[in-house]
Amino acid sequence: MSQSNPYQPPRAAVADASDAAPLGAFVESGRAVDAGQGWAWLASAFGFFRKNPWVWIFITIIAFVLVIVVSVLPLIGWLINTLLMPVYLGGLMLGCKALENDGDFGVGQLFAGFRSNTGRLMAIGAMSLAGWMIIMIPLFFIMGSSMFGLMSGDPAAIAAAGPSVAIGMLVTVALSVPLYMALWYAPCLVIFNEVQPVQALGQSFRASLKNIVPFLLYGVLLFVFFILAAIPLGLGFLVLIPVLIASVYTSYRDVFYGPA
Numbered sequence: 001m002s003q004s005n006p007y008q009p010p011r012a013a014v015a016d017a018s019d020a021a022p023l024g025a026f027v028e029s030g031r032a033v034d035a036g037q038g039w040a041w042l043a044s045a046f047g048f049f050r051k052n053p054w055v056w057i058f059i060t061i062i063a064f065v066l067v068i069v070v071s072v073l074p075l076i077g078w079l080i081n082t083l084l085m086p087v088y089l090g091g092l093m094l095g096c097k098a099l100e101n102d103g104d105f106g107v108g109q110l111f112a113g114f115r116s117n118t119g120r121l122m123a124i125g126a127m128s129l130a131g132w133m134i135i136m137i138p139l140f141f142i143m144g145s146s147m148f149g150l151m152s153g154d155p156a157a158i159a160a161a162g163p164s165v166a167i168g169m170l171v172t173v174a175l176s177v178p179l180y181m182a183l184w185y186a187p188c189l190v191i192f193n194e195v196q197p198v199q200a201l202g203q204s205f206r207a208s209l210k211n212i213v214p215f216l217l218y219g220v221l222l223f224v225f226f227i228l229a230a231i232p233l234g235l236g237f238l239v240l241i242p243v244l245i246a247s248v249y250t251s252y253r254d255v256f257y258g259p260a
Contacts (some may be wrong), residue, residue, distance in 0.1 A: 030207025038217030
């Protein structure tokens with residue numbers, strides 16, 4: 001019969017990143033979870049940040065600098081960033097798994113996606129790029145010459161473009177939501193489940209669709225946190241961005257795996 005150690009300090013039953021329940025069976029296309037899980041995803045993600053906050057902050061700064069530097073490249077900067085974003089996210093998802101298992105987590109985790117399924121991750125980036133280009137087509141039709149007026153900086157042209165800009169923005173948001181739904185879990189599915197890129201986009205979209213309600217709560221909470229993060233000179237984003245990234249992993253873990 002085993003005996004507890006009388007000298008062991010008492011432990012409170014507080015959930016943390018390393019105390020997550022063991023994974024159950026993989027659920028293709030995900031499962032519907034309770035609405036309150038929108039909050040649980042963020043709370044669990046903060047547990048990942050709390051385990052190694054300084055590394056997360058350094059990763060956030062490095063990623064920001066990389067995106068800015070690449071964006072400076074004329075014409076191709078946006079293309080490169082869009083192609084590589086799933087690769088960066090794939091590496092960070094591997095980092096979240098390492099944190100969950102009390103493994104090593106360093107700044108190099110940002111580039112771990114270049115050592116695992118890089119081609120598939122870049123294929124997701126290419127499909128993302130194609131998706132954004134398709135979204136831009138109706139925007140050009142709606143805004144037409146108004147877009148050139150905005151680019152010119154002419155106050156009269158900007159005022160005249162107001163209605164078309166508003167309609168164009170609404171259409172862009174409406175079309176971008178399905179794209180985000182398809183992209184949200186795709187890097188995780190490629191990295192952890194060896195799913196092909198096209199199938200990963202489909203499974204991610206269906207999983208997101210099943211969980212519209214928890215995602216609505218998740219979105220409202222993120223909106224509030226974004227406002228709060230901007231107040232102290234934007235320094236709160238050094239915490240919020242890592243939490244947002246880790247929440248992709250915590251929600252993936254919750255949605256795509258049933259009870260053990």
